[in-house]
Amino acid sequence: MIPYGKQSIEQRDIDAVIEILKSDFLTQGPTVRQFEDAVAKYCGAVGAVAANSATSTLHIACKALDVKQGSIVWTVPNSFVASANCALYCGATVDFVDIDANTGNLCIAALSEKLEQAARLNALPDVIIPVHFAGQSCDMARIGALAKQYGFKVIEDASHAIGGEYQGKPVGHCTYSDICVFSFHPVKIITSAEGGMAVTQNPQLADRMRAFRSHGITSDPEQMTEESHGPWYYQQQLLGYNYRMTDIQAALGLSQLARLDEFVTSRNQLARAYDKMFAEIEGITPLSQSELQLSTYHLYVVRFTDSSRELQQHIVTKMRASGICAHVHYIPIYLQPFYKDLGFSEGYCPNSEAYYQSAITIPLFPLLTYAQQQEVVKTLRNLLTGWQNIQNNIKE
Structure with missing residues (x-):
């Protein structure tokens, strides 16, 4: 995995x-x-x-x-x-x-x-x-x-x-x-x-x-x-x-x-590699990053253009079955049962909820190899294409 x-x-x-x-x-x-x-x-x-x-x-x-x-x-x-x-x-x-749904x-x-x-x-x-x-x-x-x-x-x-x-x-x-x-x-x-x-x-x-x-x-x-x-x-x-x-x-x-700067540099290099790969794939957009800042890329998050809970669940489940731990960061805090009991409900922060239903986190850490990145992107692209084909057939 x-x-x-x-x-x-x-x-x-x-x-x-x-x-x-x-x-x-x-x-x-x-x-x-x-x-x-x-x-x-x-x-x-x-x-x-x-x-x-x-x-x-x-x-x-x-x-x-x-x-x-x-x-x-x-x-x-x-x-x-x-x-x-x-x-x-x-x-x-x-x-x-x-939140700003483009940056999180x-x-x-x-x-x-x-x-x-x-x-x-x-x-x-x-x-x-x-x-x-x-x-x-x-x-x-x-x-x-x-x-x-x-x-x-x-x-x-x-x-x-x-x-x-x-x-x-x-x-x-x-x-x-x-x-x-x-x-x-x-x-x-x-x-x-x-x-x-x-x-x-x-x-x-x-x-x-x-x-x-x-x-x-x-x-x-x-x-x-x-x-x-x-x-x-x-x-x-x-x-x-x-x-x-x-x-x-x-x-x-x-x-x-002592290796903090090295880690941050590595994460940025990995993020740039992902950026180039996803630039050629329609329907997937990485989170926006400001050129005026240096991000640590603790997470690499992508969003689906045509989002749905079903698509998100399908992609994450299938990627994990393929040996890739895709994840979702985060469930809006106020949608947790504890916070709902405090009076919060769906619709309170629309951007956060729209973001939550359209985003997944894919692997990024200093020891990740370029070959593993290619595997992640290929698997994600194939799953998305398969999903789109299924949806098109249903519409027809």
């Missing part, structure tokens, strides 16, 4: 993990901070905070921005459920902004219209979480301008996008946001097995996220409310969580970080 995504692990990664296994610190040692410092430097950020998953990192980012009962958080439907769940963990109300990213026009309506109703969001779908940054300059105009905070969900660029700066520079979150799941750009990290230009936000990450506890005498009792002393100052990343995970992530 050719997977849609796969980690690339070399001997240096294995050696880095083994070194930690032989060391004094499997967790709460120095390697996590080294990984944080390296990611912060790469992004040009002031602070970085690692956690055991991107979901945990999104949660503590919301907490650091004081998302709570009564807060309003907006995100997009075209994402994994964590992008919305993180706000619900804090007791906030979640709402959704539709937040639609600025839809956001502007929704903000105008919310301003009239005195129901503006406290935080907005744009998602950099498939590795391409949202239009953060325009989102940042709207944030200043309407007074909301911004968390970039860049789970797909470490190593990408926006306006010549690394995703994670936080020029137009308060916090940016990365994922290190095995199918992402680099991996720490499981793990996530938040970066920010605000040292106070970094400190708050570190506190929420580890039970709300500090051992820093300068942050204590009274004189320390001794070197063993600590204080719990917040109701935090056990979201710590281990040194084992950090060692793998730090080793992988």
